[in-house]
Amino acid sequence: MLDGAEMRLAVDIGGTFTDIVLDVGGDRRTRKVLTTPARPEQAVLDGMRLILSDTGAHFRDIDVFIHGTTLATNAIIERRGARTALIATEGFRDVLDIGTESRYDQYDLTIDKPKPLVSRALRFTVPERVDAHGGIRLPLDEAALRALVPKLRAQNVQSIAIAFLHAYANPEHERRAASIIREEMRDVWVTLSSAVCPEIREYERTSTAVANAYVQPLIDGYLGRMAEALRAEQFRGAIYLVTSGGGVTSIDTARRFPVRLLESGPAGGAIFAGQIAASVGESKVLSFDMGGTTAKICLIEKYQPETSRVFEVDRAARFLKGSGLPVRIPVIEMVEIGAGGGSIARVDALKRVAVGPESASSEPGPACYGRGGEHPTVTDADVALGMIDPVAFAGGTIELRPELSSHALLRDIGEPLGLSAETAAYAVHEIVCENMASAARVHAVERGAVVGQHTLIAFGGAAPLHAARVAERIGVSKVIVPSNAGVGSAVGFLAAPIAYELVRSRHVRLDDFDSEAVSDLLDETATEARSLVESGAGRAAVHERRTAFMRYVGQGHEIMVELPNRRLTEADLDGLRKAFEKDYAALFERPIPGAAIEILSWSVLATTEPHNPTRIAAVTRKAAGKPTGSRSFFDGRVGKAVEIPLYRREQLSPGETIAGPAVIAEDETSTFVSTSFEAYIDSAGSIVMERKGPQS
Structure with a gap:
């Protein structure tokens, strides 16, 4: 390793493996260790010790530690979060049940609606009312709020979400309620919807606040233990957490808003794929990230992943929007399915081979690990097919037992269907590849893209084994498996900028535009966003990107339009209309001439300069040597x-x-x-x- 160069270490905790990457001046070392679900920090520390011993370095030598994890997502999916209560405006106790009043499958009379994170018995209301313009129509009834405290204590509540009607327009009541709760109950976590998601749409804002409250004790405890363990090892560097939007943030911000970490691991993979795409000049890319537990598909155009402001956790139906719990945060747009190396294969009631979403995870793991796993997984199928060297798996740290794979495949799939163990393995391999190909097709069609025109970039421990077959199925003619593909998300963390995006709702029509009020709102939002970035940016320059979420009056959804990075004036109105109509026409073929336009929300992204990779040189092809x-x-x-x-x-x-x-x-x-x-x-x-x- 290089003396005097900055030492940066990235860790990605997955459902099966924890990946560690150490980078010193571009010289990179990697390690994979099994995740320890009961105490995730243990695998992190064990892996760090291993990789540091490889180089003769110590914890105190690390300058930057960047961390991403699926712990928050898994806590929601597995319902392992805190005992959480919701305090809402009187009359709005059932926002989480009512949702958007839509059905994700209108013809299925037996659909399973997303199960709220807070049961009805733990939802409470208090008299108060703020209107859509922020005006107080009914003052907060503080006596009624204090009367809830004994009930909350009796329910052994650990965390509380406060989501009042129109709090995005005026957070005064939420802040006062939080002050009273903290005064009366010093040992609980409190989340305000106006702090986590100050946006219009009550259901999404309430759901986001509840999700933050639900995972906060778990993530705060984990990050606290991690920071303490690192201090005990004499770590003196900076700690950053990767957010779902593809940036990194400070540990203090992550502890306040853990909901922003929900898709941190997959976000790192999308950044990694974008970097590879830029280095080889591929402007249309489909990233394919398949680890031990899940597979993720993401479209990347012009080296930038698709982004969104909302995504769903724990979908009841794999590909159907509306079947999960909505979380309104900046996020890299991708589709995620339960199809990883540890996904369990079985024969369903119709005698079909099915794979996932249940996973063997790291404990007990696939049958071939010899750690007590009894059911066949995708990894077992790949071992039985001969695609994996059982002696060299994970660098030789885990010796696989192929006979256990064959036995599990034969018992659970082969015998019920009259197949040999090898044919059963082939069936599992084909099914999981088709599942991922279907996800890629759906993801591309939803965004108006032709999937076969893209280059597939495959990474994660399992993706390179399946990428060729997935490419065959979706008509892709080129596949790239980058260096360090097995730890791609962790490598992506190293390229992520320090960034934070804030979105605030304030309804404005272009034909009644108050440029001074809008500019004041944007400046205030920018100041808060920059403060969350500059504290960890050091001497790095911080840039802004301002955007507006616009629509024609009466429409149900908005599109994002970029704004100039300065105060707006009346002279900007014509430019705003033209920019909106151009982006609208790109999506829907043509604008609506003369129609009134409104803006619902305003966004400011504060970010340091992202890493821009250099273009690689072409090579002269030649025949490979002997295998x-x-x-x-x-x-x-x-x-x-x-x-x-x-x-x-x-x-x-x-x-x-x-x-x-x-x-x-x-x-x-x-x-x-x-x-x-x-x-x-x-x-x-x-x-x-x-x-x-x-x-x-």
């Missing part, structure tokens, strides 16, 4: 085992080309090159697979 060995691979298309060459990635030089089928193994993952592709190594060390024949 390091071979693997017996069961080819389900011909129904028998065939010998295919095995290469070690670190022994391949830029330009070396391999015709499929073949396996390229490395410590973090393995890449399967199918018969339809040939692969070469580019100048950055990435494996590039290009289609050599018709789709299979």
Whole structure:
């Protein structure tokens, strides 16, 4: 490693593996260790010790520690959060049940609606009322609020969300209520909807506040233990947490707003894919991140991931919007399915092979781990097919037992369907690849994109094994497996800027535009956003991006339009209309001439300069040298085992080309090159697979 260079360490806690990346002046080391669900910080510390011992460094040598985790998401999905209460405006106790009054599947009379994080018995109301303009119509009844305290104590409430009607327009009542609750109940966490999500739409704002309150004790406790453990190891550097929007924030901000961490791990993967896309000049990319528990698909156009202001957690129906719990925060837009290496395979009631969303996680793990897992998983199928070297898995830290994979596959799938263990493994592999291909098709269609026109960038421990088959199914002709693909999200963390976005709702019509009031709101929002960034940015310059969420009067949803980074004047109105109509026409073919336009919300993103990768040089293709060995691979298309060459990635030089089928193994993952592709190594060390024949 380099002396005197900044030492940066990134950690991504997944459902199965915890990934660690150490970067010193561009010299990078990686490690994968099994996640410890009961105390996640234990795997982090163990992995850090391992990677530091690899380099002879110490905790005190680390300058920057960047951390992402799926702990908050998993806590909601598995309902392991705090005992949470909701205090709402009188008459609005059932906002979480009423939702948007829509059904995600209007023809299914037996749909399972998303189960609220707070049961009705733990929802309370108090008299108060603020109107949509922020005017106080009914003062907060403080006596009624204090009368709730004994009831909250009797219910052993750990965390409280306060969500009053129109609090985004005037947070005075919420702030006063929080002050009283904290005065009476010093040992509870309190979340204000006006602080977490100061936006219009009561259901989404209340749901977001409840989600923040639900995970706050868990995340605050975890981050507190982590900070204390790092201090005990003499760590003296800066700590940052990755947010769902693709930036990083301070540990103090993360402890206040843990809901912003819900998609932090997947966000790192999207950043990683965007960096790779920029380095190779691929402007249309589909990122494919498959780890041990889930798979994530994200569209990346012009090197930037698609973003959104709302996403859903714990969907009851995999691809149906409205079937999950809405969380209104800045987030990188992606589709996530329960299809990872640890996803459990089974035969359903209709005698079909089904995979996921249940996962074996790290405890007990897939059957081949030999840690008590009894049911076959995707990893077991890949082992039984011969795609994974059982001795070199995870750099040799976990020795796999193929006989346990075959036994589990035969018992749970083969015998019920009259198949051999190998054919059962092939069925599992095909089903999980089709699940991911379906997710990619849906994600692209929803955004008006043609999925086959994109390059697939595959990373995560399991994606390189399945990327070629997924590409065949969706018509993609080029696949890139970057260096350090097995720990791609953690590598992406290192490129994330320090950033924070704030959105505030204030209704304004363009034909009645108060430029001074709007500019004051934007300046106030910018000051708060910058304060959350500048505290951790050091000497780095902080930039702003201001946007407005606009629509035609009477429409139900808005589109985002960029604003100039200065105070607005009346002279800007014509430019605002033209910018909106241009963006509207890009989405819906044409604007509506002369229609009135309104703005519901205003946003300011404060961010440091993101890392811009340099473009890599082209390589001269040449035949690869002799393989390091071979693997017996069961080819389900011909129904028998065939010998295919095995290469070690670190022994391949830029330009070396391999015709499929073949396996390229490395410590973090393995890449399967199918018969339809040939692969070469580019100048950055990435494996590039290009289609050599018709789709299979």
